[in-house]
Amino acid sequence: MRDTTEAVLARALAGKSPSSEEGLDLAGETDLAALTAAAAAIRDQAHNHVISFSRNIFIPLTKLCRDVCHYCTFAQPPKPGERAYMSIEEVLEIAKAGAAVGCTEALFTLGDKPELRYKVAREELAELGHKTTISYLAEVAGIVAAETGLLPHANPGVMGREDIALLRNVSVSQGIMLESSSSRLLQKGQVHYGSPDKNPAARLETIRLAGELQVPFTSGILIGIGETRLERVESLLALRKEHQLHGHIQELIIQNFRAKPDTKMANAPEPDFEELLWTLAIARILFGPEIGVQAPPNLMPDSYTKLVEAGLSDWGGVSPITIDHVNPEAPWPQLEELRFQTEEAGHHLAERLAVYPAYAKESSRWQNPEIATQVLQSMDADGFAREGEWAPGAVLEPPAGYDFPRKAPRGLPPTSPLPALVSKARRGEGLEEAEIARLFEVRGDEFDYVCAAADELRAEISGETVQYVVNRNINYTNICYFKCQFCAFSKGKLSENLRGKPYDLGLDEVVRRAREAWDRGATEVCMQGGIHPDYTGATYLEICKAVKDELPDMHVHAFSPLEVHQGAETLDIPVPEFLRQLKASGLGTLPGTAAEILDDEVRNTLCPDKLSTEQWLEVVGAAHEAGFTTTSTVMYGHIDGPVSWARHLLRLRELQNRTGGITEFVPLPFVHMEAPIYLKGKARKGPTWREAILMHAVSRLALHPLITNIQVSWVKMGSAGSKACLQAGANDMGGTLMNESISRAAGASHGQEMSPEAMDELITDIGRQPRQRTTTYGTPPEERQLSSYGANELTPIVLTPAKKYARSR
DSSP states (O other): OHHHHHHHHHHTTOOOOOOOOHHHHHOOOHHHHHHHHHHHHHTTTTTTEEEEEEEEEEEEEEOOOOOOOOOHHHHHHHHOHHHHHHHHHHHHHHHHHHHHOOOOOOEOOOOOOOOOOOOHHHHHHHHTOOSSSHHHHHHHHHHHHHHHOOEEEEEOSSSHHHHHHHHHHTTSSEOOOOBBOGGGGTTSSSTTTTTTGOOOHHHHHHHHHHTTTTTEEEEEEEEESSSOHHHHHHHHHHHHHHHHHOOOEEEEEEEEEOTTTTSSSTTSOOHHHHHHHHHHHHHHHOSSSSSSSEEOSSSTOHHHHHHHHHTTOOOEOOOSSHHHSSSSSOOOHHHHHHHHHHHHHTTTEEOOSOOOOOHTTTTTHSSSSSHHHHTOOOOOTSSSSSSSSSTTTTOOOOTOOSSSOOOOOOOOTTTTSHHHHHHHHTTTTTOHHHHHHHHHHHHHHHHHHHHHHHHHHHHHTTTTTTEEEEEEEEEEEBBBBBOTTTTTBOOOOTSSSSSSOOOBOHHHHHHHHHHHHHTTTEEEEEEOOOOOOOOOOHHHHHHHHHHHHHHHTTEEEEOOOOHHHHHHHTTTTTTHHHHHHHHHHTTTOOOOOOOOSSSSHHHHHHHSSSHHHHHHHHHHHHHHOOOOOOOEEEEEESSSSHHHHHHHHHHHHHHHHHHOOOEEEEEEEOOOOOOOHOOOOOSSOOOOOOHHHHHHHHHHHTTTOOOOBBOHHHHHHHHHHHHHHTTTTTTTEEEEOOOOOHHHHOOOOOOOOOOHHHHHHHHHTTOOOEEEEOOOOOOHHHHHHHTTTOOOOOOOOOOOOOOOOOOOO
């Protein structure tokens, strides 16, 4: 390796991209091993050992093209009796078949402006009601997105500003291969002679316009078509210049020329494999860690590991049902084989959307609103494709490949930070925000490693016992003047007729339910409700006193920090004084609900009129200082992500370190089905299965040793999800509940009660020992436990209709 190259690579590894002059100088570097090693190391600074791909269908809307590239078999002249364009019905048939097998991308590839060359194209477009191929493409792409949910990616060739803007309305990304910036290849005898749309200036102008219009864009170069290494570097630098201006190039494709029969280049030599590796490495070094660098796996099917070692981070589109119409002689690899080969190379295969994760997470910037909603509801918190159809509250199977108990991890990449992070957590040292966020991003063997570490720590802390409390939920009103965007339970004046009628229970009904719960073996009533505009602190005192007067031995676990804050405010007294009055009225403990996400960047959208993060922490801290213990919660999987989850856990850890008053941590996955923010197209479909399991596993590690009980919400996770979480760090099943209103209102379907018999069966199914507990993790009297088994059926609940009430306070 030359001295100049060594210095350039050192700076690139330190985060300083080569200058244009330094990049051009790299064209003379022949030390392939040094280049690929540096490229792989640069790639690993950003991708968490993930190699992505898109599960797509390939739709060749037309194979007519006005260009005559000397290597191409995709473009075909008109043939008598054959249509020039696929019909909408033909396209939908392919698209629906793709959606049925889990594809997420509709890849539209077509010839460039055939109407400028062929009369038949102009006539057929006129019959279809269009003047241009791109206009017809826009109609078809919009129909595919609307009717199948597939996300269109458009590759129609050279485009003007209006063309790009039109397609932006119906696609999530667009692309055009630069192929080469060398105008020499347009000369007679060269590969692009007679192909006006292969003029590099026209193609670069398309790429520039896409940047100005904020379109996530795919481009790349084709190697082995007569260009030199220097010209390849010049082409990459031309692309980098546009990307540096606009930040819109989501992936670079380095594609090797394949000689095809019946073309002018049928006998031309193909580039050898080392040329491909060299070019991949140079692309990564020039562009840095973040960008996707891709080489199609079907064109070099026996060389996966070497491609990964050269800095590749993406395999491109892989279709389970359509062929590669550009390279029909090269079949797609089977996904399981691609997964195996990726893992053999020390990485995990992850499915992405047609739009790359970084752009998907900023869909409000990079897509038009309607398409942005489709992206948001197709992605996970990291911007990758959701795995399977499972969502919290839904009775659906977990995605394939996530069976519990998990297999032992095969081994981690040498550069993985996980062993050090897990060791730090196990020692009880606080993890940093970025370290916790990294734990939430794990996939593949890293996922298994985190789950196993959390479960081992659970066993050390809690043994093989899983605890639960026999209790009853009583939600005394669903009327609320707050406007939380995630809540499908509460009723305000604008939602009185949605999801059931407004109600406001009388004290007699609250007491009746509490008495019935006691008769069925309960030791706790958990009472919360909406923030009724007519409620004052006196209301909460009356509810508490009524239950305790009837049932002195019933533990009252009630009132969210928001209710405590509102109660104190309505009585015009400080929160500590109101807490003292609640204690005197018989309140035993408080639920740490209304926390949602303790990150005001999220709260400002999710629940802007609710307590701020600081206010929530102040109320809970005051409760601890008043002698109460509380639970703690997180409600996640909507507009949040690993960083906000990390902030939430850190704030709970800091509070617990100061007060010691938190008994357990309860992850509450967002149930999306009826949630207003989801119905408005502004939230994801709740956490994925992987994310939900990880919330329990990561919290076990990040909160150790300060919060020792991690609880799973069976109402939201269901039986299978609960079992999985109990094998990934959780040790508590929460309550039997008897009634559950909030998750059901949002669309959950896992029932309202899990009896002690059902609890015991679920827990013993995974080889654990069930144990009933009290709210504060004591042992209930034997009489209480015996009464909880074989309990009578609940009598029908009475929902006292609400009287007239104020619109807001």
